[in-house]
Each structure stands twice: as structure tokens, then as C-alpha cells.
Ligand SMILES: [Zn+2]
């Protein structure tokens with residue numbers, strides 16, 4: 001068995017998804033202890049609405065949430081989007097590392113399982129990818145994480161509820177106003193969706209200004225959902241006034 005494990009490790013080296021350091025043979029795939037210590041997990045003070053880190057607790061909200069009304073109820077972001085997290089997520093998405101998904105999901109649950117339980121979530125869904133992008137990438141990075149969270153928490157998962165009807169430009173390349181315009185009509189609900197009174201958790205990899213989650217939330221609320229929450233792996237620092 002040990003020999004087999006050793007061979008597997010040679011064929012598929014078990015590396016930390018953050019720093020890419022080789023993990024000892026026979027250990028479960030995981031984020032290494034050093035990265036667990038060094039990753040910037042977002043703590044207080046953070047925006048009461050979107051969960052971005054902010055400078056002071058007094059105002060309570062980041063500038064994005066003060067400037068734009070977000071129709072979702074509340075969201076949680078795990079890590080600050082620094083250089084390590086950025087390169088890990090980009091390897092995950094663009095260099096075909098779907099094996100990172102369970103490790104990301106595990107960390108999200110370590111910190112936010114209780115919050116998800118507290119808000120009586122009835123459905124877990126990913127931010128959908130446009131079919132063209134899905135074909136290119138081979139997987140939806142948010143969907144892999146969403147599915148694992150749903151299994152772990154025994155909450156129904158529905159990746160087909162929302163559809164992305166426009167192949168939007170990457171949000172990171174756009175100004176605040178253009179980000180909003182870019183996604184305003186990008187999503188639609190499937191025709192036979194039955195979401196009346198449901199509390200829905202949307203999963204995404206990176207939360208920026210909230211335009212994408214907000215557009216998804218609008219469509220879901222219009223379709224009869226009760227409250228929309230989101231959870232994301234990483235976010236930037238929230239600007240304060
Ligand atoms: Zn590491």
C-alpha cells in the first residue's frame with residue numbers, strides 16, 4: 001500500500017495549493033501548515049453587508065456597499081486577495097487544477113459553516129459561467145466548490161437554476177460603473193425554477209465590487225426567493241470613506 005501511495009505521489013505530487021510546496025508522502029491533500037498560518041483570513045472590522053475588510057468599525061460598511069444598493073442580504077469572504085491567493089486561484093482556474101476545490105471548500109467551512117447554518121439556507125448555487133467559457137475551461141470554478149459545500153452541509157445544490165446569457169468581459173478589467181453595466185442583464189432564471197420563499201447561497205471564487213452577485217440576487221428575488229446570501233474565497237480590501 002505504501003509503495004502504491006509512493007508511486008501515486010510521484011505521478012501526482014501532493015502539493016500545497018497555495019505555495020505549491022511538496023507535502024510529505026502519505027498525507028492527505030491540504031493547505032500546508034505554514035500557509036494556514038500565513039494566509040490572511042478576513043477578520044474584524046469588516047463590512048456588515050459584503051464582508052470586505054474595512055478600516056474602522058464606526059461606519060460599518062465599505063464604500064461599494066454605501067455607493068451601490070446591494071439587494072442580497074449578506075455575504076462572507078474568506079481570504080484577502082493577496083499575491084499568494086491570487087496565484088493559487090489563477091492556477092485553479094486557468095491551469096486546470098480542479099483538485100484545489102475540496103481544499104478551498106474545506107477552509108470555507110472551517111470559518112463559515114456556522115453562519116450558513118444560522119441563516120437557514122435552502123439552496124446552494126454557483127455563479128454560472130457562460131457556456132462558451134465553460135467549454136474553454138472545462139469546469140466552473142465556483143460550481144466545484146458549491147457542490148462540495150452542499151454535500152458537506154446536506155443542503156440541496158442546483159447548478160442549473162441561473163443561466164449566464166451574456167459572455168461578459170472579466171470584471172477585473174473594468175471601472176466600477178462599467179462592471180455594473182457589464183453584468184446587469186447577464187443572468188436569467190430557468191423557466192421552471194421553483195424558488196418561492198427560499199434562502200439561497202451563491203458561491204463565487206472572487207468577490208470584487210458586488211455587481212455580479214447583486215445581478216444574480218436581483219434575478220433570484222424577482223423569481224420569488226426570500227433572501228440571498230453569498231460566500232466567496234477571496235476579496236480585496238474595501239475602500240472606506
Ligand atoms: Zn503552503
Ligand SMILES: [Zn+2]
Nearest residue numbers: 047050062065
Ligand atoms: Zn461592503
